[in-house]
Amino acid sequence: MVWVGAGHPHETIAVPGVALADRDVLVAVELSTICGSDVHTVQGRRAAPTPLVLGHESVGRVIATGDAGADAVDGTPLRIGDRVVWSVTIACGSCDRCHRGLTQKCRTLGKYGHDRVGAHGDLTGAFGTHVQLRDGTAIVRVPESLSAAVLAPASCATATAWAAVTRAARDIELDGAVVRVHGAGLVGLSAAAIAAEHGAAVEVLDPDPQRRELATRFGAGRVDREPDVVIEASGHAVTEALAGVGVGGTVVLVGSVFPAEPVPVDAESLVRRLVTITGVHNYTARELADAVAFLAGRGRAYPFGEAVGSVRPLLDIDAALAAAAAPGAPLRIGLQPGR
Ligand SMILES: [Zn+2]
Numbered sequence: 392m393v394w395v396g397a398g399h400p401h402e403t404i405a406v407p408g409v410a411l412a413d414r415d416v417l418v419a420v421e422l423s424t425i426c427g428s429d430v431h432t433v434q435g436r437r438a439a440p441t442p443l444v445l446g447h448e449s450v451g452r453v454i455a456t457g458d459a460g461a462d463a464v465d466g467t468p469l470r471i472g473d474r475v476v477w478s479v480t481i482a483c484g485s486c487d488r489c490h491r492g493l494t495q496k497c498r499t500l501g502k503y504g505h506d507r508v509g510a511h512g513d514l515t516g517a518f519g520t521h522v523q524l525r526d527g528t529a530i531v532r533v534p535e536s537l538s539a540a541v542l543a544p545a546s547c548a549t550a551t552a553w554a555a556v557t558r559a560a561r562d563i564e565l566d567g568a569v570v571r572v573h574g575a576g577l578v579g580l581s582a583a584a585i586a587a588e589h590g591a592a593v594e595v596l597d598p599d600p601q602r603r604e605l606a607t608r609f610g611a612g613r614v615d616r617e618p619d620v621v622i623e624a625s626g627h628a629v630t631e632a633l634a635g636v637g638v639g640g641t642v643v644l645v646g647s648v649f650p651a652e653p654v655p656v657d658a659e660s661l662v663r664r665l666v667t668i669t670g671v672h673n674y675t676a677r678e679l680a681d682a683v684a685f686l687a688g689r690g691r692a693y694p695f696g697e698a699v700g701s702v703r704p705l706l707d708i709d710a711a712l713a714a715a716a717a718p719g720a721p722l723r724i725g726l727q728p729g730r
């Protein structure tokens with residue numbers, strides 16, 4: 392399903408022949424989910440090249456590989472029929488940033504659901520029946536026992552939340568720490584559950600009482616002191632995040648992925664409180680694999696599957712995007728090919 396610009400319905404294209412490069416993997420999509428950034432794009436609030444196949448949260452099955460075959464993140468060869476999720480980013484693995492471990496900022500970065508159709512083929516986004524995965528994609532095999540609703544958001548929300556919590560854990564021992572999360576979207580809720588599983592006491596702040604209620608099922612509760620870690624997952628509470636963190640604390644900004652007014656910074660206050668501010672965008676291959684392992688393990692205790700409020704046929708994509716943008720929309724709406 393090709394998006395041609397704001398205000399236009401999606402167009403269906405057929406891709407009759409797919410030429411796989413040596414290490415490419417062709418995946419048949421089982422389920423994709425609509426992320427907030429897809430909504431921002433179709434609303435014209437976020438610059439994107441067109442024509443474009445949107446979508447970067449999916450689970451699918453390997454149906455073909457290039458002549459050289461391809462490996463999962465764990466180093467084992469991928470086989471036809473493997474159920475997988477894959478990274479939003481495609482990294483070269485050899486530039487200075489990739490060598491530093493910043494693969495999500497590769498000098499020649501590709502991104503599923505973000506790159507113009509034609510630049511690297513047509514099957515470049517999740518909102519299609521198939522995706523052509525290129526060399527440099529982190530591909531993670533996933534258990535059959537997890538629902539597609541749990542797995543599809545792994546490659547955006549869950550892995551990003553994992554990266555945000557992991558970043559905080561570099562500064563602060565989370566076991567026994569107090570963690571405040573701003574925003575009870577899927578990144579914030581996931582971060583709450585991950586931090587709680589690391590032994591932190593977690594509170595989630597959100598203007599929506601229903602979302603706050605939901606957060607209690609993702610490990611949030613009351614805390615009795617100022618936070619050691621603040622994870623800003625909404626993009627709307629940066630000022631509050633900086634003001635609220637305790638002495639020696641770390642603020643992880645992860646929700647500011649759309650244009651917004653600059654935020655004033657009280658530098659003296661930050662200095663005197665010994666505050667660390669850091670940004671997290673996307674994640675590494677290892678973080679995606681760890682996020683999937685979390686969903687398959689301790690994460691089963693949390694209601695991740697309920698994030699997908701409805702599943703619609705892929706061909707209903709325009710209505711689904713409109714529903715995802717409506718007030719009171721579920722955390723995610725799924726799109727399923729062949730329905
Ligand atoms: Zn996303």
Ligand SMILES: [Zn+2]
Nearest residue numbers: 483486489497
């Ligand atoms: Zn690179």
